[in-house]
Amino acid sequence: MKKERKVDAIKNGTVIDHIPAGKAFKVIEILKIKNTDMISLGMNLPSSKHGSKDILKVENWELSHNEVNKITLVAPGATLSIIREFEISEKYNVKLPPEVSGLIGCPNKKCITNEVESISRFYVESDDGKKMRCHYCERLYPAESLNIG
Amino acid sequence: MKNVISIRDLSREEILHLLDQGEKIEKGELKPDHSETVMSIVFFESSTRTRFSFETAMKRMNGKVITMSGTKGTSVDKGESLGDTLKTVANYSDIMVVRSGLEGTQRYASEIIPIPVINAGDGSNQHPTQCLLDLYSIRKTQGKLDNLSIAVVGDLRYGRAVHSLVYGLSHFSPKLHLISPDFLKIPEYIKTDLEDKNIEIHEGSDLSEVINKVDIMYVTRIQKERFSDLDAYERVKNCYVVSKSMFGDVKSNFKLLHPLPRVDEISTDVDDTKYAYYFQQAKNGVYIRQAIISELLGGSK
Numbered sequence: 350m351k352k353e354r355k356v357d358a359i360k361n362g363t364v365i366d367h368i369p370a371g372k373a374f375k376v377i378e379i380l381k382i383k384n385t386d387m388i389s390l391g392m393n394l395p396s397s398k399h400g401s402k403d404i405l406k407v408e409n410w411e412l413s414h415n416e417v418n419k420i421t422l423v424a425p426g427a428t429l430s431i432i433r434e435f436e437i438s439e440k441y442n443v444k445l446p447p448e449v450s451g452l453i454g455c456p457n458k459k460c461i462t463n464e465v466e467s468i469s470r471f472y473v474e475s476d477d478g479k480k481m482r483c484h485y486c487e488r489l490y491p492a493e494s495l496n497i498g
Numbered sequence: 499m500k501n502v503i504s505i506r507d508l509s510r511e512e513i514l515h516l517l518d519q520g521e522k523i524e525k526g527e528l529k530p531d532h533s534e535t536v537m538s539i540v541f542f543e544s545s546t547r548t549r550f551s552f553e554t555a556m557k558r559m560n561g562k563v564i565t566m567s568g569t570k571g572t573s574v575d576k577g578e579s580l581g582d583t584l585k586t587v588a589n590y591s592d593i594m595v596v597r598s599g600l601e602g603t604q605r606y607a608s609e610i611i612p613i614p615v616i617n618a619g620d621g622s623n624q625h626p627t628q629c630l631l632d633l634y635s636i637r638k639t640q641g642k643l644d645n646l647s648i649a650v651v652g653d654l655r656y657g658r659a660v661h662s663l664v665y666g667l668s669h670f671s672p673k674l675h676l677i678s679p680d681f682l683k684i685p686e687y688i689k690t691d692l693e694d695k696n697i698e699i700h701e702g703s704d705l706s707e708v709i710n711k712v713d714i715m716y717v718t719r720i721q722k723e724r725f726s727d728l729d730a731y732e733r734v735k736n737c738y739v740v741s742k743s744m745f746g747d748v749k750s751n752f753k754l755l756h757p758l759p760r761v762d763e764i765s766t767d768v769d770d771t772k773y774a775y776y777f778q779q780a781k782n783g784v785y786i787r788q789a790i791i792s793e794l795l796g797g798s799k
Binding site: 457480485 | 504506579580581598599600601602603605606620621622623624685687690691
């Protein structure tokens, strides 16, 4: 029997699956998806791996690895699939990029980034996100303690 | 080398090169001349020693100096943004020295102005020129930098001189004794960085336990201005006082360093002993700052 889809298949575009339940809106925010873009969204769907998950399908837009890798900060373990003519042409697990600009608020109140708007840059010093270093105040933070988006 | 923002940016070779240049300047083997050059000193926080030291360094090389010390009566007081102040002063000078309470100000400055930037202290983060003069002083008194046993005492939490020093020393395989009250221990992220570089660290709170074992004791002031809770300051302000009576069994090469200003943490009876080195240390700052300025202006000739 054919498995029932909770979210419709797309012809061309990008599917981001295995987003932790409840984080899909944050992912939309990080990817700067506009309200004119055609997207399908499923939230709190059953997941064999994690109990529940969110899924996001963006029509007619092939997101680059670099664009999507930023979401690792809120959705580690998510997968990215590029869809062409209803077929998966490429699939991979998101991973943190070497640095993240303009997305993270530094928790250090004395950091210059909290005085001067629109500057923010963090270096990813460990793949698990435990060591994220502010380019300006040089402090290390684990990704989960950072203000993302 | 375009800027000196953080000691973390400098390699062992770059550090040693600057120390060597400083040594040549002290010995008179190198006489840099920057007579056509204007250095701006932009200090959003007050300073005595560092400012005078930079001014003297530049004037010894026949350069000119313009200074903003504190923001009272300046455009900053009128509400000008930090970026605008830096960009404007950069138009009047060839090299800029910046001190600020905001951490990362100099990194930001280096990204928005076209002239070399020297960090003269940013909040509790870094004070790289202090670190270089400290390393210079350690090498001068010990004849080497590698494999020394060094105690760092006092405010390890907020002290930017301490933060820069331990990163600077991390190139030279030190054994570090970090002595502070619990409340003022070195930040976890710095400890993590040191551990990642396999530096031997011993944390403690009793300086009498280590004073006879170490080559260098680097004492720092408990900095009242960094405390938001003054009661907490009162509780720890006199926790360490180094006095002459403690030197009975110290190593013969032992030297006592302090970035100054001191308050009560070193008694004045220590000043005349052979172990006190803090005033010479401050003097060394001029040679090393001459070397840094010259390097950033295109290499010491």
